[in-house]
Amino acid sequence: MSELHTPRQKISALIITYNEMGYIEKCIDSVSFADEIIVVDSFSTDGTYEYLQKRDKVNVIQNPFENFTAQKSFALRQASNDWILFLDADEVVNTKLQEEIVETVNNPKACEAYWFYRKFMFQNTKLNFSGWQTDKNHRLFRKSKARFTDKKIVHETLEVDGNSCILKEKLTHFCYKNYEDYKGKMLHYGRLKAKEAFYKEKHFNYLFMIVKPFWKFFNHYILRLGFLDGKKGIIICYLNALGVLERYRELKRLEKKNQLTYYLVMP
Known part of the structure; x- marks a missing residue:
């Protein structure tokens, strides 16, 4: 048996998953x-x-989704080993990366955590620009040596006690399966970002609702060269901007709901 299959x-x-057939x-x-x-x-x-129940070597656990940070923290508590490889369901580790991972964790001088750069795939075609280059x-x-901070509920952040290497x-990263799937993800992320802002007592602003989505599109499509990705770039940059718009729409809804609740409970 090769060393790849028997790491020291x-x-x-x-x-973590939710409706990931086609990716998982x-x-x-x-x-x-x-x-x-x-x-x-x-x-x-x-x-x-x-599907996961039928896969060999896979231990699948169902847990209600609260937010990404809470779900990933729950998953982390289930692990029996110290070295953790945490992936999104639409990410794939190629053979060379598998080998690098095994070599890395068996290196006595290994860092406590590692960053991965990602190659984005629009269906089965590489997405070269559109804001994802870095x-x-x-x-x-x-x-x-690490934990997910509870300061963010989407685009969760890992706090590392030690050094991070690359x-x-x-x-x-197979980010785009089809239009409706990606749109749904961006709207979902936008609503979660709104909750995060609401919990931090940030307030809805009409100017931001107009300017921020426009800036997102302009930044990714023009400044980050999304136009070089052709039609793929337009779609990705538009849907990313739509997610920002949804964040402010949801923040507005949350503030209205909070105000209504306040007036209803007033004596």
Whole structure:
């Protein structure tokens, strides 16, 4: 058996899911080298949970979704190994990256956490620009040296007690399956960002609702060269801007709901 399949340091691969059929199959295949695979599912309705139950080596647990940080923190508590490889369901670890991960965790001089740069895929075509050129995320880390901060409920942030390094190989991110799927994700993220802002007592602003989405599109499509991605760039940049617009729409709704509740409970 090759060293790739028998790492000296054991790795727990963690994934959270909700309605991820079409993505999760490739993701699970790409982390089969890990010593355990734990998937926390938010009660999917598209067959994701049933599919995962049939996969060898996969321990799937259903847990109600509160927000991304809470769900990932719950998944982290289920892991039995110190080294954690935490992926989104639409991410894939290629063979070279698998080898780099195994080599890294077995290096006595390893850092406590590692950033991954990502290669974005629009369906099966690479997305070269549109604001994603410098995107990177913590995906590999020691459980004993890191935790997800509760200051953010979307685009969760890992707090690391120690050094963070960067792996050479890129993680493949299949960000775009189809228009409705990506639109749904952007609207969902926008609403969660609104809740995050509301909890921090940030207030709705009409000017921001107009300017921020426009800036998002202009920044990603013009300044970050989204136009070089052709039609793909227009679609991605528009839907990213739509997510920002939804954030302010939802923040407005939350403030109105809060005001109504306040007046109803007033003596």
